[in-house]
Amino acid sequence: MARIQGELFCEIGQGRGIRCNKKGSSGIEPGTLIVKEEPYSYTLTDGELLRTRCHYCLKRLETSVSCDACRTAKYCNEECKKTAKFHHTPECRGYSRLMNLPEHLRVMGRILYKMHARKTDMGALGPLSSLVSNVETLKNCEEGITSLDSKMECLSQHMEKEALPDRAFMEEIYGKIASNSFAILDENMCSIGIGVYPQASMINHSCKSNCIGMFYGPQIQIRANEFIRPGEQIFHGYIPPLLPTAKRQEKLLKTYHFLCQCADCRNTERDRLMRCVKCPDCSEGVAPNAGSLCTVVCLSSETIIKSTFRSTDGVFKTCESCGFANFDADFYEEMDILIEYADNILDKEQAEDILFTISLSK
Template sequence: MTGGIAGVERFDSPGKGRGLRVTKAFKVGELLFSSPAYSYVLSMKERGSNCECCFTRKEGLARCGKCRKACYCNVKCQKADWAMHKLECSAMTAFGENWCPSEMARLVARILAKKKTQKERSASEKILLIEDIQSHEEDVDNEKREMTELDVAGLHRYFSKHLDLPDHKDLLTVFSQVACNGFTIEDDELSHMGTAIYPDVALINHSCLPSVIVTYNGTSAEIRAVKDMKPGDEVLISYIDLLYPTDDRNNRLRESYYFTCECQECKSKSKDKVKLKVRKQSDPIEQDVINNMVRYARKTIREFRALKTMCEQSLEEMGAIFDDSNVYMLHMMYQAMGVCLYMQDPDRAIAYGEKIIKFYNKLYPPYSLNVSSLYLKLGRLYMLMDRHSVGISALKKAMAIMEVAHGKDHFYLKELRKEMAQK
């Protein structure tokens, strides 16, 4: 059996199944526990910028001598990663440009390889074993099943030479487990760096009023309180972006995690009114006009691929009905900000960012990474435009959130302090 995690225990959460609760008090910003990844994989687009082993981003990484693709801080990192990298090393060379497994298939390959060699519980399984993670396999629809079949085919094509694969049914189970329980490792601006699986962290249930936040220190997950917690309180994270109104949040939860949230916010819908705010007009806007505009906004967001003109046209059209605080307007403004950055128009990007941050502060819970990452983007843009005092102010606001979410000694905070000192 296992020693568990100090201050935290597994229990049966009413209406939710198994979960975690605290056995002692925790203050805002206090670390409940840290968990190394059972298995993880660096995103292909980060290759060359980040170490494959520890995810450190720096210049002058050393390339693997065989494939010339994977990069490492030093020999120590390269040796530590070899058991996983060898699954890909020769295959990347053999397939060349045709080597293109999904990130999910790459992670599953690593999980299977680790299971084969594992002799005892890992440090990421103090409470829950990897095979006991929930799969929701019976809930998967045909479209998702087809996608999984493609991933399974990719696994066979790219990894079967170096890996004894289990039978088809067992493979489908592992892919379903990872789909429901995989975590995206993100940097300080919430850019995707890779994917990982943490069995103990997978026990934490969802709430739209979370009590903790998950951040990353290298490839380890750190769970910190964002509310004061007393013994017996359930440990709750948010599985989704909390900006959106209740129906949208629950559609996403049902689609990805197969449940409907019944937290106090979902019952009261207290923020929905401001999240779906419409313009004040002399003639009240008919409900069917609002409903049609919600459908239009959702469709536009789903299909959003074009650049600046589409953003501005959409904002103009939606802005005739929706208030600037409306989350569909905020979503489109955020996309427009990204487009402006891509097109090297920092002034316009700042203008969008300033509009967004005003409402993010009201709509997101305290200590939200969505808020801190936007302050970071704005702060760095201000600095770029030689607006130093307002830039430092924005970076300080990001830092105040990050000190709670990441802990005061996190690498990101140290780097941010250096960045501010140089300005």
């Protein structure tokens, strides 16, 4: 684990974060490595990936070597199996049962086994000490304490009893995982796992970030994607920046328990421009009328986002480039067809947003 660039700070009004060094720095150039870190704990996301990827390096399995004891942990070769032994030994007896749990509880179980085995070398929370837990917020959220209790009870039933700490400690650990975990992405930017990265978690969020995280197996590398001035705070985007503001804020509030008020979240014109469509006549962009928002209906039973542009006043009126104004019922009907298509082929949370980049040319 290493923070290559930047310094940790804690200031009233800004809280804790990482910024470019104020002294002795000429700034951070684009592409510069800021953080390089192995996860404190991690897991693959689902049953299929647990069968088809190495549990240590996360590469796709061509052939596999299993742990001799639990037979559940799978590795791509003997080298990975040998290297993983230090981390796997404390959890081996309970590993098979852990892998039947949801991903956040799996990560938590691995942490608890690690803490139990090495409690003489570590503080109460070790590298997790500096991470926020938001436990009280979790208890007061929509699902509330009942959900948190059920998660802790579920984990307790799937772990060796001697590795379980008291309930308050378990809740604290779970809160830290839920509030600070990263989705681990493969080379195609698809999520294949989650991990806890204490150093990377020190970087605060902004929808207009100045760095980007990339994964090399389970290792995260965070690099600057623009010039960062001395003393300027380093920001990482926790969620896709192309989601509309309301959707970004909703997702951040639900997952990370804060309401983002960054420059992009305060820029209402940005959302309007994101909703441009291609003019059927001249191919230039046509923005929706100011104050005219798309209607979004969530079909929660199917977890599908269904959007519509239908409006009695018309969401789109006139193309400023060519004067085209025939945004009639057929236009909105075609939009609905494209929305349904997007719903069926995309990640459901992204289905709403693909509409604004689809060509509507006849």
